[in-house]
Amino acid sequence: MPTSEFQKKALFFVFFAAALILILFALPFAESWLRDYFAVHYGVVITPEGRAVASDGNAMGQMTDTSVAMITNLMHVLKIILWMALVISIVRFLGYLIFGTAFRNSSQAEISSLLRTVLSITIYIVAFFIIFQWQYPQVELAPLFTGSAILGIVVGLALQDTLGNLFAGIALQADQPFQVGDVVNLGQRGTGTVESVSWRGVKIRTFQNKLLIISNSALGKETIEVAPRGNLNARAVYFDTSYTDSPSRTIHVVREAVRQVENVSQKMRPVVRIRNLGDNGLQWEVKYWLDDYPLYNDTDALIRQRIWYVFQREKIEFSTNTTTVHIEPKPGETPFEELKESIADRFNRLPIFAPLSDEEMEKLARGTYSRVFAPGEAIVRMGQEGNSMFVIVRGSVKVQIPENGGHKTLNTLRENDFFGEMSLLTGQPRSATVVAAEETEVLQIRKQALKPIFEGNPQLVQSICEIIEERKEVVPTEAVSQSDAGENGSRGVLRSIKNFFGLR
Numbered sequence: 379m380p381t382s383e384f385q386k387k388a389l390f391f392v393f394f395a396a397a398l399i400l401i402l403f404a405l406p407f408a409e410s411w412l413r414d415y416f417a418v419h420y421g422v423v424i425t426p427e428g429r430a431v432a433s434d435g436n437a438m439g440q441m442t443d444t445s446v447a448m449i450t451n452l453m454h455v456l457k458i459i460l461w462m463a464l465v466i467s468i469v470r471f472l473g474y475l476i477f478g479t480a481f482r483n484s485s486q487a488e489i490s491s492l493l494r495t496v497l498s499i500t501i502y503i504v505a506f507f508i509i510f511q512w513q514y515p516q517v518e519l520a521p522l523f524t525g526s527a528i529l530g531i532v533v534g535l536a537l538q539d540t541l542g543n544l545f546a547g548i549a550l551q552a553d554q555p556f557q558v559g560d561v562v563n564l565g566q567r568g569t570g571t572v573e574s575v576s577w578r579g580v581k582i583r584t585f586q587n588k589l590l591i592i593s594n595s596a597l598g599k600e601t602i603e604v605a606p607r608g609n610l611n612a613r614a615v616y617f618d619t620s621y622t623d624s625p626s627r628t629i630h631v632v633r634e635a636v637r638q639v640e641n642v643s644q645k646m647r648p649v650v651r652i653r654n655l656g657d658n659g660l661q662w663e664v665k666y667w668l669d670d671y672p673l674y675n676d677t678d679a680l681i682r683q684r685i686w687y688v689f690q691r692e693k694i695e696f697s698t699n700t701t702t703v704h705i706e707p708k709p710g711e712t713p714f715e716e717l718k719e720s721i722a723d724r725f726n727r728l729p730i731f732a733p734l735s736d737e738e739m740e741k742l743a744r745g746t747y748s749r750v751f752a753p754g755e756a757i758v759r760m761g762q763e764g765n766s767m768f769v770i771v772r773g774s775v776k777v778q779i780p781e782n783g784g785h786k787t788l789n790t791l792r793e794n795d796f797f798g799e800m801s802l803l804t805g806q807p808r809s810a811t812v813v814a815a816e817e818t819e820v821l822q823i824r825k826q827a828l829k830p831i832f833e834g835n836p837q838l839v840q841s842i843c844e845i846i847e848e849r850k851e852v853v854p855t856e857a858v859s860q861s862d863a864g865e866n867g868s869r870g871v872l873r874s875i876k877n878f879f880g881l882r
Contacts, residue, residue, distance in 0.1 A: 391471040398464045402457070409453060454513040458506075465505040469498050556604045561611075561671050563603035567592065571672055585675060610643055611671045615664045615681050618656060618697040619689075625652060625660065631692050635684040636666055638756055641677045643667040659697025687752040721746055721821060724769065730799055733841035738831050745827025751814040760811045764801030765825040770794065773818030778811045790815065802828065803842070804874040825879070832879050839881065843872045 473494050511517070556562055556572055562582060563569040570584035580597055582590040592600075605611040619628055629650045636648040646667040654661040664681065668674055689696065721743040725731050734742065748771070751757055757768060757775060774792045778785040788810065791797060800806055802823060832839055876882070 387471065387474060391467060394467055395464060398460055398467070402460050402464070405453070405457060405460075412449070458509050458513055461509045462502070462506060465509075466502065469501050473498060555602060557607065559607040561605040561607075563605075564590075564592070564597075564600050567600070585672070605671045607671075609671075610646060610667045611674075612646075612665055612667050613674050613678060615666075615678055615685075616653070617662050617664070617682070617685055618659045619662065620659045620695045620697045623660075623694045627692070628660075628662070628694060631688050631694070632662075632664060632685055635688040635755075636664055636681055639677065639680050639684055640754070641669050641673055642681075643669050656697065658699055684752055684755065687750060687755065691749045691751075719743075724771070724794065724821070727794055728769065728796060730796070730842060730845055732845065733838050734831070735835075738835065738838075741831055742823065742827055745824065747822045747824070748819060749822050750817065750819050753814055753816050755814050757812045757814060757818075757820065758798060758801075758808045758810075760808050762808045763805070764798060764808050765805050767796060767798040767802035767823050768812075768820040769796045769823070771819040771821060774815045775812050775818055776815050778813060785811070799846070803846075803878065804871070805878045806874070829879050832875075832881060836881060839872060839875050839879075843875065846871055 558572050558574060560572050561569065562572055564582075568582070568584045568588075568590050570582040570588075570590060573581040573583050573589075575581075579591055579593040582592070584590055632650045633648050636642060636650070637644070642648065643666075648667075649663075649665040651663055651665075652660050653663040664685075666681070668677060688694075722736075722739045725734075725739055725742060731739065731742070749757075749768075751773075758764060760779065770791055770793050772793055774790055775797070776787045777789040777791065777797065778787050780786075791812075797812055798808065801808060802825060805825075
């Protein structure tokens with residue numbers, strides 16, 4: 379709370395309380411003066427019960443008795459008012475101190491204010507009855523309490539739901555099982571983000587953008603699953619594979635695919651594990667942690683998509699239900715010889731492989747693998763060790779490098795373009811990150827496919843080095859995707875290729 383505001387309230391309380399205390403301290407003297415005044419001038423003695431009696435002990439007239447009783451009652455009422463004013467000022471100031479500091483940063487300010495009001499009213503009622511009984515000890519309060527109890531029962535029954543929500547809201551404020559912004563799951567009622575909490579109920583925005591309003595009394599009976607905002611909350615995605623695929627290989631490829639998905643936290647390593655040995659295959663679970671939990675539906679869907687693509691590339695099969703057998707003709711598959719010729723024809727268009735003979739081109743085509751990547755998936759990452767290059771069959775990719783905390787796109791490559799040739803030839807780390815801009819199919823040429831060709835025809839190394847040097851002169855410096863930067867000069871490249879392939 380601001381210091382100036384606190385000082386103002388503190389000064390006002392001190393002066394107001396001091397004035398009330400002085401008045402209350404002066405009232406007994408005023409009463410004593412009135413009794414002396416009536417006794418001296420009118421010969422009337424006022425009894426402690428507030429009745430007027432003559433000095434000689436005889437009863438006074440009805441009018442005089444009534445006037446004295448009225449004055450006495452006015453003094454009692456004035457005391458009650460002054461004492462209640464003092465109690466109210468103390469309670470309000472203490473409430474300002476307690477609730478203005480302890481609950482100042484509470485996100486549920488409405489319930490905090492309600493709790494303050496309920497406590498204050500309770501203290502006022504108790505203080506009033508104590509002060510009233512002090513001033514009028516001859517008045518019996520038992521009949522009043524009996525009538526109040528009956529009235530309280532009637533009001534309590536009429537406001538049963540409202541009071542239930544009120545006290546349940548106070549309990550929620552004290553326990554604080556969730557905060558505004560947390561994601562809660564109420565079972566059959568729905569799942570969503572908490573928007574507000576009041577003394578009547580809670581408003582939850584579901585993931586269908588609908589508003590779910592549930593009363594506090596009903597909420598107190600629910601089993602609530604809470605995903606706190608700002609916490610690393612975990613999710614699980616399930617899939618099945620056939621028994622013929624290696625579990626260790628499956629764990630590796632799935633973990634790497636999940637780690638690259640947007641909104642998957644990099645603070646915790648995804649866990650890929652076998653949860654059961656099913657009738658039709660291995661049943662898997664992928665556990666991962668999210669940066670922004672309300673987006674878990676989109677993240678789950680993206681993870682399933684990436685798993686499908688990585689399975690297609692790595693030839694891992696999903697398990698299928700074998701209890702039902704469908705006999706259908708397989709779609710026509712492209713014969714291997716025709717596929718090999720298609721790949722060799724595509725390689726003939728690449729200047730880097732121009733020195734290769736038809737026989738060598740066929741050997742290279744045999745050792746080539748087709749890979750399909752999802753939109754936004756990284757094909758290679760900057761700094762990774764590499765021993766392969768890629769030729770785009772369909773789709774497009776973006777070549778990116780880090781810049782100012784983000785990514786700068788240097789080039790966009792399309793069908794028949796290639797990248798990563800220096801990693802294939804020299805094994806040097808990737809100099810840029812290449813990301814699929816759409817679903818992209820590439821041909822991956824690995825070191826193992828090119829090494830037998832170099833060993834059978836060592837003169838090819840010199841020819842390829844000359845082509846690389848020519849490309850460096852025409853390709854812009856930033857277009858690292860077309861020709862990764864290597865050692866300066868054809869001799870340096872030649873030496874690097876021979877060392878990498880173990881040639882003399």
